[in-house]
Amino acid sequence: MTRRGAVPRLLQAALAAPGATCYRHCDRPIRTRGVRSRLPGVWQVRACPSGVVSVTSYMEWTRRDPTEEVRRQLRRWTVPSSLVRGRDLRLATRHGPELGRAAERMLAANRPKRPIRVVYWRVYPFRARDGSERRLFACFRRAHRSLVFFAAPPTTQANACPVCHRRSSTAGD
Amino acid sequence: MPPAPHAPHPRRLTVVLAQWCPHCVPLSVRHGRRLARTLGVPLRILDIDRRAQEKLADRLVRDHGDSSPDYLIPQVFLEWSDGEVQHLLTGFSERVPRTDRAWRDLFASDWLKATQGAAGR
Numbered sequence: 674m675t676r677r678g679a680v681p682r683l684l685q686a687a688l689a690a691p692g693a694t695c696y697r698h699c700d701r702p703i704r705t706r707g708v709r710s711r712l713p714g715v716w717q718v719r720a721c722p723s724g725v726v727s728v729t730s731y732m733e734w735t736r737r738d739p740t741e742e743v744r745r746q747l748r749r750w751t752v753p754s755s756l757v758r759g760r761d762l763r764l765a766t767r768h769g770p771e772l773g774r775a776a777e778r779m780l781a782a783n784r785p786k787r788p789i790r791v792v793y794w795r796v797y798p799f800r801a802r803d804g805s806e807r808r809l810f811a812c813f814r815r816a817h818r819s820l821v822f823f824a825a826p827p828t829t830q831a832n833a834c835p836v837c838h839r840r841s842s843t844a845g846d
Numbered sequence: 847m848p849p850a851p852h853a854p855h856p857r858r859l860t861v862v863l864a865q866w867c868p869h870c871v872p873l874s875v876r877h878g879r880r881l882a883r884t885l886g887v888p889l890r891i892l893d894i895d896r897r898a899q900e901k902l903a904d905r906l907v908r909d910h911g912d913s914s915p916d917y918l919i920p921q922v923f924l925e926w927s928d929g930e931v932q933h934l935l936t937g938f939s940e941r942v943p944r945t946d947r948a949w950r951d952l953f954a955s956d957w958l959k960a961t962q963g964a965a966g967r
Contacts, residue, residue: 690940719940728939740914760915765936770955771948777955793918793939 678713678733684789685715687776688732688767695721697798698808698827703727706813708820710746714739718820724810725827729794736787740764743792751822752835756796756809765791798827812837854928855964860890862903862911862921869937869945874920877949884958885924885965894919912936920945924961 680688693703701721708716714733720726731743740762747762748754767789769780780788796809807824812834825833861878863870875891882889892903907913910931911921922935935952938944952958 690938690944692943693941730939763914763916763918763939764912765918765939766912766933767936768934770957771935771952773951774954774956777951777957781956795939 676713678735678739680715680732680734680789681779683779684734684772684776685732687772688789688791693719693727695723695725696727698725699723710819712739712742712746718811720811723829724812724832726796726809726811726822729811729822730791731794732789732791734787734789736785737790738764739790740792743794747794747822750820756822756824757794761794761796763793763795765793767791796824799824810834853964854926854930856885856887856924856961857927858887858890858925859885860892860906860923860925862892862894862907862923863919864894866895867919867937868942870920873942873946874922874937874949877946877953878922881922881949881953881958884953885961887924887965906931 694700695703699721703719703721706718706720708718710716712731712733714731716729716731718726718729729747731739733739744757744759744762747757751757769777769788780786798806798808801807806827808827810823810825810829810833812821812823812832814832814834814837817836821834821836823833823835859878859882861874863874865871878889892899892906894900894903906923907917907921910923911933912918918936918939920937921933924932924934926932935948938948
């Protein structure tokens with residue numbers, strides 16, 4: 674028994690997009706990491722080894738548009754939450770024929786018919802108030818309960834995660 | 847059993863795109879041309895950076911496609927003789943080769959075989 678909206682492994686595989694390197698940052702290979710949440714679908718964060726995020730996606734097997742729930746969840750993970758803007762969230766519907774024969778047949782056989790909805794969160798490099806460039810980073814350290822998204826200069830070497838930083842400052846008091 | 851004489855058939859293929867988007871040009875223009883030829887229908891390109899076409903594109907995406915404030919491109923639609931507009935494909939935000947694979951899978955799909963049958967009626 675799976676949760677309603679969960680995406681079976683066969684469909685996850687059909688939606689996979691392996692490869693790619695970090696664009697305009699370090700040219701190193703991008704790694705895809707899964708993240709858990711209370712939502713039934715699958716989260717994937719595509720980031721380089723330094724933590725610069727290329728794109729974050731959420732996929733769910735559903736007829737409804739999950740964008741609003743995705744936005745709320747992303748805001749819980751992001752410091753500050755105002756980094757999550759509606760214009761950076763984009764919906765894509767995958768019907769089946771564009772996912773390969775096995776996925777097409779699986780989706781076609783299901784009743785009532787449901788597509789896969791994917792919400793992408795892509796934050797393009799932007800300028801801070803002082804004019805310096807900022808990129809979106811993700812911190813997966815276990816020091817906090819869930820991942821943390823934050824913005825930092827692209828040249829950031831050490832981990833600049835504000836939550837890790839706050840905890841280490843508190844511990845040092 | 848012979849097909850119903852008034853069974854719906856494909857009428858037009860539309861690709862919503864932008865010239866600067868590598869998922870769109872030349873990739874989706876090339877595949878769009880091929881798909882339109884396969885189905886025996888005209889291809890319509892709607893460029894979101896040309897004002898008159900942008901309005902049509904926005905309406906098509908809002909009513910039948912994947913609508914977001916800054917929606918993904920390309921988006922591909924098939925219009926049918928009974929007025930139905932079918933959303934077929936939205937580009938994959940991850941990588942251009944992934945969008946290419948989606949087009950290739952569409953060409954190999956059961957859906958295309960069935961739709962070619964409808965187009966031939």
